[in-house]
Amino acid sequence: MIxxxxxxALEIISKSSVxxxxxxxxxxxxxxxxxxxxxxxxxxDFPSFNKSAMDGxxxxxxxxxxxxxxxxFIPAGKKPEKTIVSGTCxxxxxxxxxxHGADMVVMQEDVVVDGDFISVxxxxxxxxxxKQGEDLKVGSLLLKKGTHIKPVHIGLLAxxxxxxxxxxxxxxxxxFSTGNELVSPHQKPEPPKIRNSNSVQLVSLSNSMGxxxxxxxxxxxxxxLIFDTVKKALAVSDIVVLTGGASVGDYDFTADxxxxxxxxxxxxxLAIQPGKPVxxxxxxxxxxxxxxxxxxxxxxxxxxxxxPLLNSxxxxxxxxxxxxxxxxxxKKRKKSERMLFFPIRINExxxxxxxxxxxxxxxNAYQIADGMASFPMGINELKKxxxxxxxxx
Amino acid sequence: MIxxxxxxALEIISKSSVxxxxxxxxxxxxxxxxxxxxxxxxxxDFPSFNKSAMDGxxxxxxxxxxxxxxxxFIPAGKKPEKTIVSGTCxxxxxxxxxxHGADMVVMQEDVVVDGDFISVxxxxxxxxxxKQGEDLKVGSLLLKKGTHIKPVHIGLLAxxxxxxxxxxxxxxxxxFSTGNELVSPHQKPEPPKIRNSNSVQLVSLSNSMGxxxxxxxxxxxxxxLIFDTVKKALAVSDIVVLTGGASVGDYDFTADxxxxxxxxxxxxxLAIQPGKPVxxxxxxxxxxxxxxxxxxxxxxxxxxxxxPLLNSxxxxxxxxxxxxxxxxxxKKRKKSERMLFFPIRINExxxxxxxxxxxxxxxNAYQIADGMASFPMGINELKKxxxxxxxxx
Numbered sequence: 001m002i003x004x005x006x007x008x009a010l011e012i013i014s015k016s017s018v019x020x021x022x023x024x025x026x027x028x029x030x031x032x033x034x035x036x037x038x039x040x041x042x043x044x045d046f047p048s049f050n051k052s053a054m055d056g057x058x059x060x061x062x063x064x065x066x067x068x069x070x071x072x073f074i075p076a077g078k079k080p081e082k083t084i085v086s087g088t089c090x091x092x093x094x095x096x097x098x099x100h101g102a103d104m105v106v107m108q109e110d111v112v113v114d115g116d117f118i119s120v121x122x123x124x125x126x127x128x129x130x131k132q133g134e135d136l137k138v139g140s141l142l143l144k145k146g147t148h149i150k151p152v153h154i155g156l157l158a159x160x161x162x163x164x165x166x167x168x169x170x171x172x173x174x175x176f177s178t179g180n181e182l183v184s185p186h187q188k189p190e191p192p193k194i195r196n197s198n199s200v201q202l203v204s205l206s207n208s209m210g211x212x213x214x215x216x217x218x219x220x221x222x223x224x225l226i227f228d229t230v231k232k233a234l235a236v237s238d239i240v241v242l243t244g245g246a247s248v249g250d251y252d253f254t255a256d257x258x259x260x261x262x263x264x265x266x267x268x269x270l271a272i273q274p275g276k277p278v279x280x281x282x283x284x285x286x287x288x289x290x291x292x293x294x295x296x297x298x299x300x301x302x303x304x305x306x307x308p309l310l311n312s313x314x315x316x317x318x319x320x321x322x323x324x325x326x327x328x329x330x331k332k333r334k335k336s337e338r339m340l341f342f343p344i345r346i347n348e349x350x351x352x353x354x355x356x357x358x359x360x361x362x363x364n365a366y367q368i369a370d371g372m373a374s375f376p377m378g379i380n381e382l383k384k385x386x387x388x389x390x391x392x393x
Numbered sequence: 394m395i396x397x398x399x400x401x402a403l404e405i406i407s408k409s410s411v412x413x414x415x416x417x418x419x420x421x422x423x424x425x426x427x428x429x430x431x432x433x434x435x436x437x438d439f440p441s442f443n444k445s446a447m448d449g450x451x452x453x454x455x456x457x458x459x460x461x462x463x464x465x466f467i468p469a470g471k472k473p474e475k476t477i478v479s480g481t482c483x484x485x486x487x488x489x490x491x492x493h494g495a496d497m498v499v500m501q502e503d504v505v506v507d508g509d510f511i512s513v514x515x516x517x518x519x520x521x522x523x524k525q526g527e528d529l530k531v532g533s534l535l536l537k538k539g540t541h542i543k544p545v546h547i548g549l550l551a552x553x554x555x556x557x558x559x560x561x562x563x564x565x566x567x568x569f570s571t572g573n574e575l576v577s578p579h580q581k582p583e584p585p586k587i588r589n590s591n592s593v594q595l596v597s598l599s600n601s602m603g604x605x606x607x608x609x610x611x612x613x614x615x616x617x618l619i620f621d622t623v624k625k626a627l628a629v630s631d632i633v634v635l636t637g638g639a640s641v642g643d644y645d646f647t648a649d650x651x652x653x654x655x656x657x658x659x660x661x662x663l664a665i666q667p668g669k670p671v672x673x674x675x676x677x678x679x680x681x682x683x684x685x686x687x688x689x690x691x692x693x694x695x696x697x698x699x700x701p702l703l704n705s706x707x708x709x710x711x712x713x714x715x716x717x718x719x720x721x722x723x724k725k726r727k728k729s730e731r732m733l734f735f736p737i738r739i740n741e742x743x744x745x746x747x748x749x750x751x752x753x754x755x756x757n758a759y760q761i762a763d764g765m766a767s768f769p770m771g772i773n774e775l776k777k778x779x780x781x782x783x784x785x786x
Contacts, residue, residue, distance in 0.1 A: 028578070029608065032597050046757075049584035055642040075614065075644050076686075077574025077586055093642050095574060095686065097585035108642075135751055143760065151601055152759045152786070155594030155688050158578035159587075181470025181488060185421070185551035191442035192490035193470055194552075201548030204425050208544055215422065221468065249448040249486050249501075251468050293469075293488065295548050324743055350717055350743070358528055364439075366545045367536065393545070 003269040003276065005377070006339055010308055012266045016282050017312040021171055021238060025164040028157055033210045034167035035314040036147040042140045043160050045133035050098040054128045057111055057118055058102035059089040061127070064120050074099060089118060098129060105129060146315050168314040173206040174233035175199050176216035178226055178244040178253070179293055184217065198243045198295050205302050209310045211239075221251045227260055234261075234286050238313070241306060244293030247277040254279055254290035263288055271377060273338040275301040296366065300341050303372060303393055323390040327373065328353040331382045339377050343369035344390060352390050369393060396662040396669065398770070399732055403701055405659045409675050410705040414564055414631060418557040421550055426603045427560035428707040429540040435533045436553050438526035443491040447521045450504055450511055451495035452482040454520070457513050467492060482511060491522055498522060539708050561707040566599040567626035568592050569609035571619055571637040571646070572686055577610065591636045591688050598695050602703045604632075614644045620653055627654075627679055631706070634699065637686030640670040647672055647683035656681055664770060666731040668694040689759065693734050696765060696786055716783040720766065721746040724775045732770050736762035737783060745783050762786060 023037040052058065058080075059068060068089040071082040076095040084090060084101030092098070092105055110122035136142065142160060147153055149167070157165055182196040183189045196218045203215045214237065219229045226242070233240045245254040246268075258265050263283035270278050274297040279290030289306055291298040311317065328351035333340060343366045344352040352373045357365040371390040375382065382388060416430040445451065451473075452461055461482040464475040469488035477483060477494030485491070485498055503515035529535065535553060540546055542558070550558055575589040576582045589611045596608045607630065612622045619635070626633045638647040639661075651658050656676035663671050667690040672683030682699060684691040704710065721744035726733060736759045737745040745766045750758040764783040768775065775781065 028593060029596065032600060043581065048582070048587065051585070055640065073643075075574075076572055079585060093644055094640070095572075095587075136757060142757065147760070150786075151594055151597040152692060152762075154597040155590045155692070156757065156760060158590035158593045159688070161578055161581060161588060163578050179469055179488075181468075185554055185556050188436065188554060189441070192444070192472060194441065194488075195554060197548045197551035200421060200551045201544055203422065204544040204547040207425060247448065247487065250466075251486055295552070299545060299548070321739075323739075324741070346714075346716075348717070364528060364535065364549065367540070367549060369545075393543075 003271050004267050005271050006304060009267055009270055009280065009305060013280065013305060013309050014312055016266070016287070017309055019285065020315055021169040021313055023166050024169050026167055028154060028163045028165060031149050031157075031165050031167055032151065032154060034149045034165070034170070035316050036143055036145055036149060036153075037166045037168045037315065039141055039145050040143045040157065040160065040162055040165070042136050042138055042142050045138050046136040046159075047130050047132055047134065050132050051130045052092045052094060052096050052098060052105045052128060053130050054105055054107045055094050056092060056105045056107040056128065057089045057120075058084060058092045058099050058105050059120070060084055060086070060101060061104040063087070064104070064106070064123055064125070067117050067119050070116050070118060103127065103129070146317075148316055170210050170212055171238040171310060171313050172212045172214070172236065173203075173239045173241060173310075174214040174216055174237040175202045175206065175241045176229060176233070176243075177218050177293065178221055178242055179218070180221050182218045198293065198298055201295060202241055202243070202291075202298065202302060205299075205306070206241075206310070209307060210314070211310055221245065221253065223253045223256060226253050227257045230257055230261060230288070234283070237286070239287040239289070239306070239309065241289045241291060241302075243291045243298050246279055246290040246292055258288055258290070261288075271338045272300070272304065273340045275304070275341075276338065278305065280305065299366060300372065303391060304341075320391060323371070323392070324387050325350060325352040325373075325390050326385045327351065327382050327388050328384065330384050331375075333375060333380055336375070336378050336380045340375035341372045342375075344371055344373040346370045346390070352388050366393070396664050397660050398664050399697060402660055402663055402673070402698060406673065406698060406702050407705055409659070409680070410702055412678065413708055414562040414706055416559050417562050419560055421547060421556045421558060424542050424550075424558050424560055425544065425547060427542045427558070427563070428709050429536055429538055429542060429546075430559045430561045430708065432534055432538050433536045433550065433553065433555055433558070435529050435531055435535050438531050439529040439552075440523045440525055440527065443525050444523045445485045445487060445489050445491060445498045445521060446523050447498055447500045448487050449485060449498045449500040449521065450482045450513075451477060451485045451492050451498050452513070453477055453479070453494060454497040456480070457497070457499070457516055457518070460510050460512050463509050463511060496520065496522070539710075541709055563603050563605055564631040564703060564706045565605045565607070565629065566596075566632045566634060566703075567607040567609055567630040568595045568599070568634045569622060569626070569636075570611050570686065571614055571635055572611070573614050575611045591686065591691055594688060595634055595636070595684075595691065595695060598692075598699070599634075599703070602700060603707070604703055614638065614646065616646045616649060619646050620650045623650055623654060623681070627676070630679070632680045632682070632699070632702065634682045634684060634695075636684045636691050639672055639683040639685055651676075651681055651683070654681075664731045665693070665697065666733045668697070668734075669731065671698065673698065692759060693765065696784060697734075713784060716764070716785065717780050718743060718745040718766075718783050719778045720744065720775050720781050721777065723777050724768075726768060726773055729768070729771050729773045733768035734765045735768075737764055737766040739763045739783070745781050759786070
C-alpha cells in the first residue's frame with residue numbers, strides 16, 4: 001500500500017468516525033472533561049431579578065441630595081417588604097433584591113448615617129444595579145452541544161440546574177504490545193530483552209483524553225496469539241491499539257491479523273517521521289491501530305492519529321488547537337519527503353525552541369517538551385523566525 | 394487591612410507553603426498528574442545493548458562489496474548465537490541484538506538474496522546501529538524530583554522499572570458557599586434566591602488540579618454555623634475554601650470566623666479586578682481562603698491564588714506558565730489602581746482576543762475563553778499589538 005499524507009489519514013479517520021458511541025447522563029461532579037451531547041438553555045433570566053451590585057442603600061435617584069429615612073434592611077436572599085417612596089431608602093446588601101420604587105444603590109462608603117437617617121455624600125454615584133436578564137434572558141442558549149466540559153462549564157450547568165448533564169459516552173481503548181523481546185516493567189530485562197513501556201504509556205495517553213482503558217500488556221510475536229488477543233479485545237472495546245509488527249519484516253503480523261479479522265485497512269504507511277509504518281483499520285464499527293514498537297514513534301502516532309479519533313468519537317472537534325509560533329533557531333534536514341516532528345519548548349519569547357533530540361529512540365527528549373513542531377513536506381530548511389505548527393502534547 | 398498587590402499575595406502564599414504534605418507511593422497507572430518526590434535514575438544503559446535500527450543484515454563493513462553467507466536469523470529478543478566472520482552475515486530484525494563481529498546493518502531493501510547468500514546493492518548504506526548507552530548511560534538522572542507526571546513520563550518510568558513512583562501527597566480541599574440566598578443546584582430558586590454554583594465549580598477546579606475534594610455545599614449567613622463548618626472541615630482537609638462573606642458588610646463573617654479560629658490572616662484585600670475582597674489565612678499548618686460569592690470573582694481568585702498554593706503544596710513550580718501575546722484590539726479602562734483580568738481567546742494569529750464581557754456577574758464570558766489576560770496596575774490603555782500576560786485557564 002502506498003504512503004499517504006497526514007492530512008489524508010486524518011480525513012479517513014474523520015470520515016470513519018461520524019457515528020458516535022451514544023450518550024449517557026453523568027452526575028455533574030463526574031462530568032468534568034466530558035463532552036455535552038445536547039444544547040443547554042437557561043431556565044431563568046440572569047440575573048433572575050433586579051439586584052444590588054454593592055453593599056449600600058437603595059434610593060430614588062432624584063432624591064440623592066435629600067436626607068432619607070431607612071425603612072428596612074435587605075440582605076441577599078430576603079424579599080424586600082417596603083416600597084421606596086419619597087424621603088425613604090432601605091439598607092441593601094450585594095446580591096440582594098432591589099425594593100420597589102428604588103432605581104439606584106449608593107455605596108455605603110458614600111453615605112453618612114445618622115440614626116435612622118442617611119445622607120449621600122457622593123452625588124456622582126453610579127446606579128449599582130444589576131438588571132434582570134442583562135446577562136442572559138430565559139431560554140437563551142447557554143452551552144452548545146459539543147462543549148468540552150471544564151470547571152467553568154460545571155459552574156454554568158449548576159447555575160441553570162443541570163445536575164446530570166447528557167454527555168457522549170467515552171470510548172473504551174484496549175492496548176497491548178507485541179514482541180518476544182518485551183518483559184514487564186516490573187522485571188529487570190537481560191539483554192537482548194527490554195521493558196515494555198509502550199502499553200502503559202498508551203494507556204495513560206488514552207486516560208488523559210478521558211477514555212476508559214484495558215492494559216493487556218504484552219503478547220509474543222505469534223500470529224495466532226495476536227489474532228486471539230485482538231479478537232477478545234474487540235469484544236470489550238471500541239478501539240484496539242497494538243504496537244510493534246507494523247512494518248513489513250518477517251515478524252510483522254499486524255497487517256495479516258487485520259486481514260484475518262476481515263477488517264478494512266485504510267492505510268499502512270504515512271509520510272511522517274518518526275512513525276511511517278502505522279496501520280489504521282475498521283471492523284464492524286470498531287477501530288484498530290497498529291502503531292510502531294518504538295515508544296517515541298508510537299507517542300507521535302498517538303498524538304497525530306489516535307487523539308483525533310478519540311476527540312471525534314465524543315463529538316469534539318477532531319483536531320487539537322495548532323499554535324503558529326516562530327522557531328528560535330535555524331534548522332535543517334537532508335530529506336524532505338515526510339513531515340518531520342520534533343520536540344520543542346515554548347520559551348519566554350513565545351518561540352518554539354527545539355529540544356536536543358537524537359531521533360526516534362530518544363523518548364527522553366519529549367519529557368520536557370511543551371509540544372511537537374513540524375517540518376512540512378518538501379521543506380529542508382527552517383530559518384530562525386519562520387512560523388512553525390506546534391501541537392501541544 | 395490594606396489592599397496589597399497580587400505579587401505580594403503570591404509571595405505570602407509561597408512562603409507559607411514551603412512545607413509539603415508528605416509523600417506516598419502510587420501504582421504507576423494511577424500516578425498520572427502526580428508530582429515526582431524523588432530524582433529517578435536509569436538502572437541500565439539506553440539502549441542496553443548494541444541493536445539494529447532496521448530490518449536487514451548484520452555484516453562487517455569492510456566486506457560490504459562481497460557475497461556473504463547468512464549464518465542465522467536474529468529476531469528482537471533472541472541472543473545471536475554466531476559471530477560474524479569474513480564472508481558471513483546474519484539476518485537481523487529492528488531492535489534485535491547485534492551479533493559479535495558485525496559493525497553495520499544493511500537494510501533488506503538494499504540487498505539481493507540468493508539462497509543462503511546475499512549481496513549488497515547500495516554501498517553507501519548507513520551503519521544502522523544503535524550503540525549501547527548512546528541515549529543514556531546507567532545511573533543517569535532520568536527524571537527530576539518535581540516532575541509533573543504526564544503520559545510520556547509514565548512511559549519513561551516503566552522503561553526503568555519504576556512501577557510505584559514516589560509522589561507528593563495531593564492536598565484535600567473542602568469547599569462551601571455561604572449565603573441565605575443560595576439553594577442547591579437541584580432546586581429551582583424563587584427570586585431573590587439563586588442557585589449555588591460556586592461550590593461545585595471550585596470543587597471541579599480543585600479536582601482538575603489533582604486535589605481530593607469535599608463539597609460541603611451551602612451554609613447560611615450565621616457566624617456560629619460558618620465557624621463550626623470551617624472547624625469540622627479543617628479536621629479532614631489541608632485547605633478550606635469558602636465563598637461569600639469576604640467583604641466588610643453586616644453579613645460578612647469570614648474575617649471574624651478566621652479570627653475566632655485563631656488563624657493568622659495574611660491579607661483581606663487584593664489590588665485585582667474582579668475579586669478585590671479575598672482572605673487568606675493559615676492555622677496549624679492548614680490553609681483558609683475566603684473567596685468572593687460572585688462566581689466570576691471566585692473563579693479568577695482561584696486561578697490567581699488557590700492554584701499556585703495547590704501547585705506549591707505538591708512541589709510543583711507555584712506559578713503557571715504565563716504567555717506573552719499581542720492583544721488583538723485597542724482596549725481602554727477608566728481606573729487603573731487594580732490589575733484587571735478579562736477573558737480572551739487565542740486566535741489564529743496567536744493574538745489575545747478579548748471576549749465580550751459584561752463584568753463580574755458574567756461567568757458565561759469565560760466559557761469560551763482560552764485564558765485570562767491582564768491590564769497591569771497604572772495602565773489605562775492597551776494598544777493593538779501591545780504584549781499582554783495571558784494565564785491559561
